[in-house]
Amino acid sequence: MVKIISVLSVFLKYLNKQLYKFILFLDSRIISSTNDTKSSGTYYEPFRKFSVDGEPILQKIEQLNYNDLLNEYYLKHNKLLKPVSRRKPAQLNYKGNCPLCGAPHGYIYENNVKSQQLLCKVCNHTFTLNKDFLEKIILRCPHCSKKLERIKDRSGYIIYKCKHKKCSFYLNKLNKLTSDELKQYKKHPWKFKLHYIYRAYDINFDLLDRDSMADLNMKVDLANIRHSKHTLGLILTYYVNYGLSSRKTAAIMHDIHQVKISHQPIMNYANSVSAMVLPLLENYPYDLSSDLCGDETYIRVKGKKHYIFFFSDKIKKIITSYQVFSKRDTFLRLFLCIKPLRKKYAKLPEKLKVIVDGNPIYNAAWAYFKSIKINFDLFQVVGLTNNTKTDKDYRPFKQVQNA
Ligand SMILES: [Zn+2]
Ligand SMILES: [Zn+2]
Structure with a gap:
């Protein structure tokens, strides 16, 4: 019986690999077929480049x-x-x-x-x-000293803009546009970023620390469960390491080990063990290198899309941060940058490198940390092919993380 399962497991892994290859193949076909539609009017539009425009002038209003x-x-x-x-x-x-x-x-x-x-x-x-x-604070444009306008309230930060038409920042950018770009700008001004922009972050560190510990209450006291430690180990191996559902774990426990257990205690055991293990993982004195790598993917939790973020030490192969969120916004990404930086290092390394994907929001995070004197070098690996030296040098680390 055990042999059949191990053969089945190898076969399933093989199938999984083939399926993955097939998905990649389909993906490439879909991308090339969308490229083919160029003639029918659809075309690829690059993202507007993200830039950080420096600090505004802060003016305290005198009473x-x-x-x-x-x-x-x-x-x-x-x-x-x-x-x-x-x-x-x-x-x-x-x-x-x-x-x-x-x-x-x-x-x-x-x-x-x-x-x-x-x-x-x-x-x-x-x-x-x-x-x-x-x-009682007025934010002023560092280029023309005019009052900045609050234009958007995002989760975790507020965007201010200098809308002044005679601002040197704006005029400089406007002059640098080619005649084609100028035509585009007149038609679709939102595609260009010519005005001075400032993002004021509104981050509550205490709240972050509280959130990071989540609401993990032990559902059962593991000292009083009716199963042995060995059985608990087996249950967790199937449920956590092999990623089987609680019902499948219950079935395996019964069919193979003749242990009668329903799915609910399995979930309770896992919950209690995670509550026990979390503080150990969070507070363990890791000896981390100065190179961190971050990535995200999505998973389904109770049928709903959730986002999972990882930060890992690419040299020591330690996951430094891992969080699942129901929403995907800056605040969370920032949080995930903060967490490994603040908690896992006793003292921040002088030359800290952070390798992430091309999402411009990491630039915002970088700018924010710079403003609170947490300095690191940000390397962004963009797309699936190596177009720049950064892509070539740092992609392997991102791939290590994905693996
Ligand atoms: Zn007055
Ligand atoms: Zn201005």
Whole structure:
């Protein structure tokens, strides 16, 4: 019986390999057939290149006093500054004072109805009721000193943009466009990145640490289970090492080892063992090299697509980070960069190398870490063929990881 199973297992592995080759073959056919449709109007469009534009100017808003300002106005103009005369008072939704100088509500009017921008007549400052103003920080473009506009709130970061048409950054980029590109730009401006962009990260390290330990509670106390340690070892071998389902593991335990167990205790055992093992893996003093490699793939958890991220030490062959997420966003990727960096090294190596795929979001992560003085060199292996020296030099490491 054992022999039949081992023969079957070898045969299944062989089948699996052949199937994988077949999928690769199909993949290449699908790609070439999509390339063939070039004449019918579809064409390959390259990704917009990701770039990091340097730090903005941070300006702390000084708290002004509206009484002083009103006095100044009186001395200068020899008359009192009158509150805003409203034709339709109900139109102004904002009921508070000026957040910058404290001027009463009567001095505030709507400067831009669409963007809900308000203007204070006393201090002449505009403001919108968002987080920036509450934090009393103004972000300014380092090229033209104009106020940056908050354009998008993404998970984990906020994007600011300098929309000023006379900004030297924008004008420089505009001048560098070829006439063809310029035509394209006029037609599809979103395909080009000409304006200064700044990403402000909003990362809560405490939250990350808490999340990383997950909600692993032991479902059963392993000291009190009715099976022997040997049986537990067998169950885990089938369920974890061989990746069999809990029901199949239960069937094998019964058919081959004559141990009667249903699928639920198997899942409970695995859960308890993972809760026990996790802190050991997390806190083990690994002797890591200075070369890390990251990759992601997807798996199905209860029929739903989930993303699994790995970071590994390519020289010591140790997986330094492994997490499954239901969503795929920057925050998670950043998190996976942070985790091995912060937890696994007692002291960060001076020349830390991180090898990842071509996803531009890793550049954002790199820029973020640079801003908090965690420096590493980022190497990106792009696509499936070696087009650059980085691809050629570092692809083998990524392949080691995939294996
Ligand atoms: Zn004011
Ligand atoms: Zn600018």
